[in-house]
Amino acid sequence: MYKLESPAKINLGLWVLGKRPDGYHEIFTIFHTISLHDRITIKPSYTQKVETSSPLIKSEENIVLKTLQKFEEWTGIKPEFEIFIEKNIPVGAGLGGGSSNAATVLKFVNEFYNSPLSEDELFTLATQLGADVPFFLKGGMALGEGIGEKLKFLEKSFSEDIFIIYPNIQIKTSEVYSKITPEMLTKKEDIHIIDSLLDDIEKLMEYIENTLGKIVEESYPQVKEVLNTLRFMGYKPVVSGSGSSVFVVGTPTEKVEKICQFKGWKLIKTALK
Numbered sequence: 001m002y003k004l005e006s007p008a009k010i011n012l013g014l015w016v017l018g019k020r021p022d023g024y025h026e027i028f029t030i031f032h033t034i035s036l037h038d039r040i041t042i043k044p045s046y047t048q049k050v051e052t053s054s055p056l057i058k059s060e061e062n063i064v065l066k067t068l069q070k071f072e073e074w075t076g077i078k079p080e081f082e083i084f085i086e087k088n089i090p091v092g093a094g095l096g097g098g099s100s101n102a103a104t105v106l107k108f109v110n111e112f113y114n115s116p117l118s119e120d121e122l123f124t125l126a127t128q129l130g131a132d133v134p135f136f137l138k139g140g141m142a143l144g145e146g147i148g149e150k151l152k153f154l155e156k157s158f159s160e161d162i163f164i165i166y167p168n169i170q171i172k173t174s175e176v177y178s179k180i181t182p183e184m185l186t187k188k189e190d191i192h193i194i195d196s197l198l199d200d201i202e203k204l205m206e207y208i209e210n211t212l213g214k215i216v217e218e219s220y221p222q223v224k225e226v227l228n229t230l231r232f233m234g235y236k237p238v239v240s241g242s243g244s245s246v247f248v249v250g251t252p253t254e255k256v257e258k259i260c261q262f263k264g265w266k267l268i269k270t271a272l273k
Ligand SMILES: C[C@@](CO)(OP(=O)(O)O)[C@H](O)COP(=O)(O)OP(=O)(O)OC[C@H]1O[C@@H](n2ccc(N)nc2=O)[C@H](O)[C@@H]1O
Pocket: 011, 014, 023, 024, 025, 026, 027, 029, 093, 094, 095, 096, 097, 099, 129, 130, 131, 132, 133, 146, 147, 148, 173, 174, 177, 212, 240, 241, 242, 243
């Protein structure tokens, strides 16, 4: 029996630079893993089974199943494990839960069978599973370009406390990207300043924004309410990825805890890692 931790991520800023012919968007983002994680239990078996603790995820659609199938396509080895995922990462929250599970299992299975896939092959296979999957092969802090698969992993990462408010709504990533219009695009040269702020979280937080977050705020009143409540309290809240979760650097006051309780929002205290 093997037990793996599958970390969540937030986007410390996300800008959309353009739209590609294949419908995907060119982005610039700063990925950062956090200590919030799913727990994956893997048992070698004579069959292949993937289950989770979340009713929101249909077994047959689990990205981890797709991961095992792709591994077999690429290597000819049929991975036979019973996998159970304890979902602590809210689903459809912009925290990369599915992508993290896929990368974590892909890495394990490749090592279990004595690494038939090279690191480059792992990254290419991961990209075919999802734009966010390659980042989770290493984690930490990374600049993401392309569709999110062109990664520059940074030596330094942050360890500050953050808190996340999840308003219990799942948001489809494709739906948010489909609302991108030309005037929402950013020119890469206009965000060069970001490169000089990567070792100062306070300064970075002054500059970061999330283009997808603006769409989510306008399309989902529940997210707008979370954002406005936090702004009213003097915080600088940012939507993570395509949402619906919102993060703030720091620790929540009792007042924040009370409001989350009253509103029925899920408050997660975690840290950059
Ligand atoms: C928005 C981000 C930010 O990190 O993450 P989440 O909020 O989903 O965690 C990512 O760009 C999401 O990555 P991921 O969730 O893996 O996306 P995929 O499954 O590959 O793509 C889902 C859909 O999103 C759109 N998509 C995704 C990535 C991208 N750069 N451009 C896009 O237009 C496409 O319509 C695609 O069909």
